[in-house]
Amino acid sequence: MAIDKETVKYAAKLARIELKPKELEKLSLQLQDTLDFIDQLKKLDIKEINPTSHILPMNNVFREDKIKDSLPIKKVLDNAPALERNFFVVPKVIE
Amino acid sequence: MTAHELFDKLNRKEISPRDIITSLQDRIRQIDPKVKAYVRLSDSLHQTPILSGIPISIKDNICTEGYNTECCSKILAGFKPPYDATVITKLKEAGATVLDVKTNMDEFAFGSSTENSCFGPSRNPWNLECVPGGSSGGSAAAVAADEAIWALGSDTGGSIRQPASFCGVVGLKPTYGRVSRYGLIAFASSLDQIGPITKDVRDCAILMNIISGFDAHDSTSVDLKVPDYTKGLVNDIKGIKIGIPKEYFVEGMDAEVKTIVQEAVHKLKDLGADLKEVTLPHTEYAVSVYYIVATAEASSNLSRFDGVQYGFRAKSAKSKNLIDMYESTRGNGFGEEAKRRIILGTFALSHGYYDAYYLRALKVRTLIKEDFDKVFKDFDCIVTPTSPTPAFKIGEKIKDPLKMYLSDIYTISANLAGIPAISIPCGFTKKRLPVGLQILAKAFNEEMLFRAAYTYEQNTPWHLEKPKIE
Numbered sequence: 286m287a288i289d290k291e292t293v294k295y296a297a298k299l300a301r302i303e304l305k306p307k308e309l310e311k312l313s314l315q316l317q318d319t320l321d322f323i324d325q326l327k328k329l330d331i332k333e334i335n336p337t338s339h340i341l342p343m344n345n346v347f348r349e350d351k352i353k354d355s356l357p358i359k360k361v362l363d364n365a366p367a368l369e370r371n372f373f374v375v376p377k378v379i380e
Numbered sequence: 381m382t383a384h385e386l387f388d389k390l391n392r393k394e395i396s397p398r399d400i401i402t403s404l405q406d407r408i409r410q411i412d413p414k415v416k417a418y419v420r421l422s423d424s425l426h427q428t429p430i431l432s433g434i435p436i437s438i439k440d441n442i443c444t445e446g447y448n449t450e451c452c453s454k455i456l457a458g459f460k461p462p463y464d465a466t467v468i469t470k471l472k473e474a475g476a477t478v479l480d481v482k483t484n485m486d487e488f489a490f491g492s493s494t495e496n497s498c499f500g501p502s503r504n505p506w507n508l509e510c511v512p513g514g515s516s517g518g519s520a521a522a523v524a525a526d527e528a529i530w531a532l533g534s535d536t537g538g539s540i541r542q543p544a545s546f547c548g549v550v551g552l553k554p555t556y557g558r559v560s561r562y563g564l565i566a567f568a569s570s571l572d573q574i575g576p577i578t579k580d581v582r583d584c585a586i587l588m589n590i591i592s593g594f595d596a597h598d599s600t601s602v603d604l605k606v607p608d609y610t611k612g613l614v615n616d617i618k619g620i621k622i623g624i625p626k627e628y629f630v631e632g633m634d635a636e637v638k639t640i641v642q643e644a645v646h647k648l649k650d651l652g653a654d655l656k657e658v659t660l661p662h663t664e665y666a667v668s669v670y671y672i673v674a675t676a677e678a679s680s681n682l683s684r685f686d687g688v689q690y691g692f693r694a695k696s697a698k699s700k701n702l703i704d705m706y707e708s709t710r711g712n713g714f715g716e717e718a719k720r721r722i723i724l725g726t727f728a729l730s731h732g733y734y735d736a737y738y739l740r741a742l743k744v745r746t747l748i749k750e751d752f753d754k755v756f757k758d759f760d761c762i763v764t765p766t767s768p769t770p771a772f773k774i775g776e777k778i779k780d781p782l783k784m785y786l787s788d789i790y791t792i793s794a795n796l797a798g799i800p801a802i803s804i805p806c807g808f809t810k811k812r813l814p815v816g817l818q819i820l821a822k823a824f825n826e827e828m829l830f831r832a833a834y835t836y837e838q839n840t841p842w843h844l845e846k847p848k849i850e
Contacts, residue, residue, distance in 0.1 A: 286736075288727070296727040300679060301686070301703070302719055303711030316724055318782050323668040326740050329747070336742030337749055339570050340556050340798030346599040360462040364690035373688050376705050
């Protein structure tokens with residue numbers, strides 16, 4: 286199928302990725318190439334085939350709900366770009 | 381020197397762990413400015429690691445507590461994991477010294493050359509103008525250049541085997557579920573596996589003994605007894621049934637690679653294996669399926685990099701609200717290939733395209749898996765080239781993503797089917813670039829891979845050759 290700039294722009298928006306106009310231009314062409322190649326999958330008759338999302342024959346994996354030690358808070362928070370006390374700081378969400 | 385040779389020397393008290401780590405650090409300082417197998421070298425190698433045993437080098441996407449783990453991406457700059465990956469815990473328990481410097485990779489393992497690393501590409505020790513392969517190119521180059529005794533990489537579509545092939549070393553992708561993925565920064569969760577990159581097959585088996593096994597921290601790890609893989613190191617393949625898939629020897633492959641791999645196949649026959657041509661009819665669709673499934677899973681896995689909990693946050697003036705901050709952080713923090721894959725994956729999962737792309741790819745994945753199931757009913761293993769070409773030049777494919785994707789054409793199927801596969805050296809081109817032979821077996825039958833690989837290795841000289849780094 287043909288993928289236009291608007292579709293790429295929309296997917297980038299969904300993925301929360303800012304693209305510069307030049308990037309959008311280039312990416313649209315490259316994604317078109319890739320999708321043209323991937324369109325080969327349409328040659329196959331797959332009506333009767335079940336999808337494989339995962340290779341292992343396993344369903345739900347349960348464990349007992351036991352309380353365990355957590356990671357030390359300081360060590361985890363040390364990686365954050367912005368902190369106040371023990372909280373992550375982000376730009377204002379509610380106006 | 382291999383790890384097993386060093387073990388023997390340690391046991392005979394001919395060397396100390398300190399000797400090993402010192403000489404390795406010297407080698408890294410001397411050679412790495414040329415090979416660039418490691419990243420952030422200037423801020424590391426200062427502290428002396430625990431001097432208890434054999435050092436191991438780790439890819440930059442496997443969490444090492446307190447040591448930077450950045451997936452060679454700007455968006456994870458400065459990230460120091462607060463915990464060790466399960467494979468690291470197991471290595472430490474076995475007495476290994478985990479090096480504080482990490483090996484180079486394509487950003488988030490997106491690539492086949494290490495050119496997508498935010499630190500720039502590693503070099504192939506056999507020819508410094510060529511790529512080492514990828515994404516675990518730093519690990520493979522380090523092992524080949526004797527800057528590492530052995531190393532861990534990760535393999536989502538060939539990221540251990542293709543660089544092992546390009547650098548003339550041994551690389552194994554274990555069965556999906558054999559090695560815990562806990563602490564491996566996820567790319568595509570249904571395909572990723574951690575595995576060894578080593579100088580010979582024996583080291584590969586020893587390392588698999590250490591890292592394999594069930595882990596409650598990884599819900600996809602399988603609770604099956606781990607055999608002693610060194611028992612698979614049997615120099616005998618008489619009567620072993622090997623399938624040669626005709627779809628892997630088609631046009632587009634390098635003529636020299638074809639000849640070298642065919643000679644390796646003859647060698648296996650001379651050693652007593654029972655060879656027959658087989659068919660894996662859906663091989664041609666593997667790359668397409670992969671670039672839908674892997675990018676879809678990646679688009680979801682990489683949503684966690686949003687500038688809030690760790691790593692890079694854009695300081696642009698536009699970041700007035702939360703969404704702007706996310707978009708600007710991700711737009712500036714991810715490299716080109718990461719953005720390309722996240723957007724492709726998001727597209728394939730988006731409303732209106734899900735059935736046409738993602739669901740269709742999952743169905744064809746079933747067909748690819750069934751191809752292997754059929755062959756393994758009658759055969760012990762399958763032998764193919766690891767890559768259609770030897771190492772290519774830096775810059776040769778980076779501008780054409782599709783061309784780069786096609787360099788994984790022979791390795792991707794094993795990930796889609798979840799089966800184990802090993803790459804071992806099987807010769808050199810006229811320009812002295814290594815060529816790799818890939819052996820595949822059915823799920824949880826790594827022992828068969830070790831047996832076939834060990835027999836071939838012990839009866840050929842390739843693993844003894846060393847690059848001259850000028």
